[in-house]
Amino acid sequence: MENLTPKKTHLPPPNGASPPKASAHRLSLYLRCLEPLQVAKQETISSKRMAEMLGIRDAQVRRDLTYIGSLGQRGIGYSIPSLIAAIRSALGLNRNWPTILVGVGNLARALIRYQNFREHGFEILALFDCDAGKIGTPIEGMTIQSIGDLRSTLKKVHAELALLTVPAEAAQSTAELLAEAGIRGILNFAPAVLRLPKSVRIVNIDLAMQLEQLAFSVQSAALV
Amino acid sequence: MENLTPKKTHLPPPNGASPPKASAHRLSLYLRCLEPLQVAKQETISSKRMAEMLGIRDAQVRRDLTYIGSLGQRGIGYSIPSLIAAIRSALGLNRNWPTILVGVGNLARALIRYQNFREHGFEILALFDCDAGKIGTPIEGMTIQSIGDLRSTLKKVHAELALLTVPAEAAQSTAELLAEAGIRGILNFAPAVLRLPKSVRIVNIDLAMQLEQLAFSVQSAALV
Numbered sequence: 534m535e536n537l538t539p540k541k542t543h544l545p546p547p548n549g550a551s552p553p554k555a556s557a558h559r560l561s562l563y564l565r566c567l568e569p570l571q572v573a574k575q576e577t578i579s580s581k582r583m584a585e586m587l588g589i590r591d592a593q594v595r596r597d598l599t600y601i602g603s604l605g606q607r608g609i610g611y612s613i614p615s616l617i618a619a620i621r622s623a624l625g626l627n628r629n630w631p632t633i634l635v636g637v638g639n640l641a642r643a644l645i646r647y648q649n650f651r652e653h654g655f656e657i658l659a660l661f662d663c664d665a666g667k668i669g670t671p672i673e674g675m676t677i678q679s680i681g682d683l684r685s686t687l688k689k690v691h692a693e694l695a696l697l698t699v700p701a702e703a704a705q706s707t708a709e710l711l712a713e714a715g716i717r718g719i720l721n722f723a724p725a726v727l728r729l730p731k732s733v734r735i736v737n738i739d740l741a742m743q744l745e746q747l748a749f750s751v752q753s754a755a756l757v
Numbered sequence: 758m759e760n761l762t763p764k765k766t767h768l769p770p771p772n773g774a775s776p777p778k779a780s781a782h783r784l785s786l787y788l789r790c791l792e793p794l795q796v797a798k799q800e801t802i803s804s805k806r807m808a809e810m811l812g813i814r815d816a817q818v819r820r821d822l823t824y825i826g827s828l829g830q831r832g833i834g835y836s837i838p839s840l841i842a843a844i845r846s847a848l849g850l851n852r853n854w855p856t857i858l859v860g861v862g863n864l865a866r867a868l869i870r871y872q873n874f875r876e877h878g879f880e881i882l883a884l885f886d887c888d889a890g891k892i893g894t895p896i897e898g899m900t901i902q903s904i905g906d907l908r909s910t911l912k913k914v915h916a917e918l919a920l921l922t923v924p925a926e927a928a929q930s931t932a933e934l935l936a937e938a939g940i941r942g943i944l945n946f947a948p949a950v951l952r953l954p955k956s957v958r959i960v961n962i963d964l965a966m967q968l969e970q971l972a973f974s975v976q977s978a979a980l981v
Binding site for chain 2: 588745
């Protein structure tokens with residue numbers, strides 16, 4: 534029955550188009566599945582196997598991979614090292630992304646020590662806070678700086694991305710400072726909805742909201 | 758021009774239906790915007806103002822709010838306390854959700870101290886690890902337990918949700934233990950794709966993946 538309805542996923546992607554957001558998200562997921570296989574020296578993989586790992590249709594996998602120009606070989610599948618390189622390139626991960634962090638509380642301290650960031654090319658190079666009691670404190674080879682030093686430090690470290698881990702009530706004004714100082718992307722952990730110029734990209738990680746969505750999903754499942 | 762295309766959002770919701778995932782996500786967002794207004798003793802709000810706060814269309818807001826049976830009053834708007842109560846009820850947040858945590862590393866230590874969880878009804882009641890060197894260590898009034906005690910402890914604390922903060926390579930096997938012991942929802946911080954029975958709901962927070970998506974978004978914006 535499924536084939537009777539034309540699906541967006543069956544249309545060819547426009548030439549040279551960058552992948553849409555949903556595909557970009559799945560490309561990141563493919564990367565997570567492929568990286569351990571590369572470590573285990575596996576050389577090739579089929580779209581069917583990738584689909585199974587993620588619990589999606591293999592047509593979806595093949596469609597997503599056309600965006601990176603990597604079409605695989607019938608009977609052999611996709612070369613894992615080539616696939617990883619092509620996905621990383623499509624996602625802009627074939628370079629490092631120097632990153633700063635603003636708001637050094639408990640969550641920040643965990644993020645500063647989070648190995649996965651550095652392993653994926655996101656190195657935290659400077660820490661900022663507005664609490665005079667914290668400024669000057671050393672953490673992991675860095676020293677917490679005053680938010681007033683933001684602009685001059687950014688000139689040195691050339692960071693385009695920022696982790697924002699300030700309290701909700703400080704989030705909007707701090708985000709505006711970051712935008713003015715030249716930050717292009719903010720990973721926002723503050724439970725607040727930021728309004729910034731469109732040129733600054735925002736990804737929100739509101740941890741309590743994620744738990745709320747999980748609870749909603751569990752409750753909905755119980756009602757079925 | 759917009760009105761020429763029939764939009765899903767203009768269809769009435771089925772009677773008594775629980776909101777779809779996208780609406781549920783926005784309901785959580787509305788809650789984040791409304792909570793500070795309630796603290797500030799504001800009594801009513803218009804759908805237009807809520808739409809402005811989130812940068813979406815007000816027809817979308819009104820449509821989402823029909824799911825919670827709260828239709829507002831023309832010229833007055835929505836009562837903020839009623840709206841908060843109705844949204845919390847629709848999302849299953851009019852009760853507490855006892856929660857456990859498995860894998861006590863740096864990120865876990867930050868999550869255990871994260872005030873927003875408790876404030877939103879998610880209290881972490883038990884901690885587990887498989888590292889014998891950690892078992893017995895006290896944290897925030899709890900003691901890290903062996904993963905072997907999972908089932909007996911769950912009988913006492915009646916938790917349905919778990920935060921999973923183990924390393925990627927331990928995530929699938931630990932998630933299976935959680936599912937077998939009766940956990941119904943997992944907030945998975947491990948950078949791994951979990952495969953579990955459909956009865957167990959999963960929300961993934963892969964922090965490096967979120968940074969990848971942010972980098973992709975910044976890169977795409979630069980190409981336009």
